[in-house]
Amino acid sequence: MTDSSTVIEKLKSVRDPELHQDIVSLNMVRDVSVEAGKLNLSLILTTPACPLRETIENDVNEALKEFDDISEISIDWGADVRSTNRPDGPEPIKGVRNVIAVASNKGGVGKSTVAVNLALALSRAGARTGILDADITGPNLPTMLGIDEGLQSTGESGLRPVDSHGLKVVSLGFVLPAGTPVVWRGPMIGSGVRQLLHDVDWGELDYLIVDLPPGTSDASMSMAQDALIAGAVIVSTPSKVAVEDAQKAVGMFDRLGVPVFGVIENMRGEVFGSGGAEAAADDLGLEFLGHIPLAANIREAGDNGDPLDNDDLEIEELFSGIAEQVAARCSVLQFAGEGATI
Numbered sequence: 419m420t421d422s423s424t425v426i427e428k429l430k431s432v433r434d435p436e437l438h439q440d441i442v443s444l445n446m447v448r449d450v451s452v453e454a455g456k457l458n459l460s461l462i463l464t465t466p467a468c469p470l471r472e473t474i475e476n477d478v479n480e481a482l483k484e485f486d487d488i489s490e491i492s493i494d495w496g497a498d499v500r501s502t503n504r505p506d507g508p509e510p511i512k513g514v515r516n517v518i519a520v521a522s523n524k525g526g527v528g529k530s531t532v533a534v535n536l537a538l539a540l541s542r543a544g545a546r547t548g549i550l551d552a553d554i555t556g557p558n559l560p561t562m563l564g565i566d567e568g569l570q571s572t573g574e575s576g577l578r579p580v581d582s583h584g585l586k587v588v589s590l591g592f593v594l595p596a597g598t599p600v601v602w603r604g605p606m607i608g609s610g611v612r613q614l615l616h617d618v619d620w621g622e623l624d625y626l627i628v629d630l631p632p633g634t635s636d637a638s639m640s641m642a643q644d645a646l647i648a649g650a651v652i653v654s655t656p657s658k659v660a661v662e663d664a665q666k667a668v669g670m671f672d673r674l675g676v677p678v679f680g681v682i683e684n685m686r687g688e689v690f691g692s693g694g695a696e697a698a699a700d701d702l703g704l705e706f707l708g709h710i711p712l713a714a715n716i717r718e719a720g721d722n723g724d725p726l727d728n729d730d731l732e733i734e735e736l737f738s739g740i741a742e743q744v745a746a747r748c749s750v751l752q753f754a755g756e757g758a759t760i
């Protein structure tokens with residue numbers, strides 16, 4: 419008779435393809451029970467946006483095939499996103515497990531668009547997600563998400579983010595009266611960003627996406643020193659200068675000790691061509707996380723402040739694919755060299 423311990427023993431042969439450890443020692447397998455030929459188990463992934471769910475499911479089914487007395491397998495999927503942990507790094511943000519920065523050296527390549535859609539895709543997958551607009555020079559998220567209210571004070575627990583499209587949103591735009599010319603100087607930008615990171619009551623978040631201003635500005639620099647960042651994603655258009663730009667951004671994060679998860683190619687199409695950023699990622703030895711086409715409805719969705727209204731499943735799927743790659747990089751980095759359990 420097959421029992422739960424036989425099943426667990428057998429599942430030690432199934433490895434997480436990216437974390438390179440077996441799913442039992444990763445503590446992914448829980449609540450195993452066998453009753454009247456039916457096997458119930460929970461599989462707890464390192465992210466709800468796991469690109470390998472199907473592979474793991476197939477491998478589990480394959481491994482358990484030899485047990486003739488099990489006629490049915492029922493898997494209850496869950497996810498437990500771990501926190502970035504770098505003992506010598508800056509202070510983590512309370513309640514926030516992973517901060518992911520979206521950056522590029524160039525303006526207007528689609529950082530904010532990618533940041534919003536990446537956050538929405540993580541949220542669609544079931545992750546608790548927030549987004550911080552750290553662009554002091556031109557905060558765009560309130561417009562892109564159609565938000566017209568600012569931060570709300572909750573007294574004791576600090577400032578409360580705005581809930582929008584399932585995301586917890588905070589923008590430097592909230593603290594600047596509309597239309598004020600931005601005259602904050604370096605140190606003030608630093609303290610503004612620090613305050614937004616640490617004084618906001620984010621609640622519990624699996625991922626906080628930070629939309630950075632272009633370049634190696636004060637905001638990016640101070641942020642990387644003020645909060646523990648899990649990793650950065652670089653957005654680039656497919657044009658030839660993509661290599662140079664990606665290189666500069668990577669250089670900045672290297673100096674700051676922030677891992678780079680990879681490169682996203684945005685605005686692929688006839689105007690900017692395609693493949694430049696992908697080749698750049700290759701040249702730089704970085705992961706290519708996916709591409710987004712140049713599409714009128716992406717711009718319209720951003721302008722209208724209703725990003726879910728683009729009615730374009732194909733594009734939504736592309737962003738979901740990118741979100742899975744980013745979440746996977748995050749999990750892999752957390753496990754690298756650690757051999758830790760969830």
Ligand SMILES: Nc1ncnc2c1ncn2[C@@H]1O[C@H](COP(=O)(O)OP(=O)(O)OP(=O)(O)O)[C@@H](O)[C@H]1O
Pocket residue numbers: 524525526527528529530531532553556558630631632684685686710711712713714716717718720721
């Ligand atoms: N894939 C796309 N297809 C069509 N339009 C896009 C796409 N990505 C971004 N855009 C549009 O391009 C413009 C610039 O995008 P966005 O503001 O996201 O860039 P950015 O890199 O954040 O700019 P900045 O450097 O000023 O912060 C916006 O009008 C946006 O709607």
Ligand SMILES: [Mg+2]
Pocket residue numbers: 529530531553558629630631
């Ligand atoms: Mg922007």
